[in-house]
Amino acid sequence: MKKLSQHIEETLSDYLDGVLEPTRREAFEQLLRQDIELQKRLEALQAADSLLKQSTTEQPSKNFTSTVMSRLDQYPLRSGLSIRNGILLLVGVVVVMTTAVILLAAGAFNDTATLDLNSLTVTQRYIRQTLPSIAIDGKLMVNIIVLLNLALAFVVLDRAVLKPWFQRRMGTN
Amino acid sequence: MTNLLDLAIIDRVLAGEQNLYAELVNRYKSYAYTIALKILQNRPEAEEAAQDAFIKAFHHLSGFNRQSKFSTWFYRIVFNTAISYKRKHRHQFQSIDTAVIEYHQEADVTLEKNDKQRYLQQAMAKLNEADRTALTLFYMQEFSLEEISEIMSMQANTVKVRIHRARQRVADELKNILQKEALTL
Known part of the structure; x- marks a missing residue:
């Protein structure tokens, strides 16, 4: 055909x-x-x-409705992160934060670097105007990273560890 | 009419009559399970996904804005839940129960009907889950193209193309299956 x-x-x-x-x-x-x-x-x-x-709808098991009704109070059904993975992620975040704080305290980021945009090949080729230099404060940047990690640590602790743990305890009592 | 009944039940469930939710479950469980099964092609997973969809819907009932039918809103949850199950369990083995051929020693007519449905299932299995779901929803005779597009979060025109393409593919596959069957006779 x-x-x-x-x-x-x-x-x-x-x-x-x-x-x-x-x-x-x-x-x-x-x-x-x-x-x-x-x-x-x-x-x-x-x-x-x-x-x-002619195709018909499929039928679920006989105890489908009773199972749903008995599970109504279990929500969220499952976190995207298991408790184990949540703890691992939390440990990772804490390690990063601790390292950053130790390095900060040791003065590893005390110097201020300057990025001269005029020295870059790309800007030399395409931009004729003189560009300003950008001062990069390492200490400020690491402080921001530590703060973001702290916020992330709280969220992970709440969503992936504490909430499922309390829900599990309430479910068993 | 059905939607008005649904809305009345939803109001009472939201007012605290949680047990009435069982009526909604009973009304929509077959279609929910069928949609999940078409996507997942695995009965235990489809059952679990459909149950999860009902539980999610229950917990988001207050957020249902009543602009669309409850069934459309709910089947969208079923579709999304089944798709996320599919993504999570892609690596797992396909359950053998999808490959089981139900054999009943019944009248010839029933046998013939079972055979036809088996061929149809084999042909449908060759489609991707989105095409299979679009085709299933279309033939449930319950939804317009617009409602199917709302359930699947696709444009109505895309859904129409999917349905046509899926049906063409099913026709091709049925022809192949029947040719193979004829050769084995």
């Missing part, structure tokens, strides 16, 4: 669903009468359509 164009396939589908406008339907029916391949394709689609119409 020759392969029909996608346009013809779409028209066949619209014809099958009965959504072709009357003028287009008449023209298509005329085409159908002349083309045996098209008739065969329509028959195949009609067979699939008929089978699909």
Whole structure:
């Protein structure tokens, strides 16, 4: 059987669903009468359509409703993070924070670096104006990182460790 | 009418009559399970996903804005829950119960009907989950293209193309299956 164009396939589908406008339907029916391949394709689609119409809905288990009703109070169903992974993530965040604080205290970030934008090859090639130099305060940046980590640590502690743990305890009592 | 009944039940559930939620579960469990099963192709997982969808819907009932039908809103939750199950469990083995062919020693008519449904299931299994779901929802005779597009978070035109393409593929697969069956006779 020759392969029909996608346009013809779409028209066949619209014809099958009965959504072709009357003028287009008449023209298509005329085409159908002349083309045996098209008739065969329509028959195949009609067979699939008929089978699909006969397909029934599936039935879940008999205790489906009672299981749902008994589980209504268990929410959230499951955190995206297990307690174990939550603790691991928390440990990682704490390690990063501690390292950063130790390095800060040792004065590792006390120097202020300056980024001269005019010395970059890209800016030299495309920008003719003189650009300002940017002073980068290492201590300030690390402080911001430590604060963000602290916020993340609290969120992880709450969502992935404390909440599931308390829910589990309430569930067992 | 059904939606008005649903809304009345929802109001009472929100007012504290939690047990009435069982009525909604009973009304929609078959379709919810069918949608989940079409996506997951695994009965235990589909059952769990459908149950989770009901529980999620219960906890977000106050957020249901009543602009669409409850069923449309709820089936969207089922669809999203089943899709996220599929992503989580992609690496796992497919349950053998999807491959089990139910055999009943019943009348010939029933046998023939079972065979046809088995062929249809085999053909549907070749589709991707979005096409399979769009086709299933379309043939549930319950939803318009707009509602299906709302459930699947897709444009109505995209859904129409998916349905047409899926049905064409099913027709092709059915033809292949029947040819193979004829050769083995």
